[in-house]
Amino acid sequence: MINYEEIPHGNYLCNIAKAEIVQTNTDHTNALKLELWINGQNFAGRKIWDFLCIRHSKPYVAEKAMEKYKNLLKCLGDLPTATPPHELIGRKIIAEIETINTWPSVIKYMEPM
Numbered sequence: 001m002i003n004y005e006e007i008p009h010g011n012y013l014c015n016i017a018k019a020e021i022v023q024t025n026t027d028h029t030n031a032l033k034l035e036l037w038i039n040g041q042n043f044a045g046r047k048i049w050d051f052l053c054i055r056h057s058k059p060y061v062a063e064k065a066m067e068k069y070k071n072l073l074k075c076l077g078d079l080p081t082a083t084p085p086h087e088l089i090g091r092k093i094i095a096e097i098e099t100i101n102t103w104p105s106v107i108k109y110m111e112p113m
Helices: 059-075
Strands: 010-023 030-038 047-052 092-100 103-110
Touching (some): 030 059, 047 059, 047 092, 059 103
Antiparallel strands (some): 010 030, 092 103
16 A cells, blocks of 8 residues: 655655656756656655756756756766666666655655665
8 A cells, every 4th residue: 555645854765667858848948757666665656756857948957957867877877878768767776855845856866775
């Protein structure tokens, strides 16, 4: 049974269930959309989404997203930045999750143990 309580701040082992490039609604730029499923603990099966606007009209948004993306790739075994999104699917990652404005958000990624 899936627990729908608020996910407390912490590090969670997750599977990357979906990874795709999508177009944003606001400025029609590209973003990497990730769907993570939490493994183990009390929150197994819960889904978390991360949305990295790697190409954005505001340079600081794109820079932060690219920094987070490079960190994700490093944690997955130093994958190159040209790695297609579908190659991320099925991989395990530790995600630091914090609930911000009632929505669980990925703060950063860490290597799985």
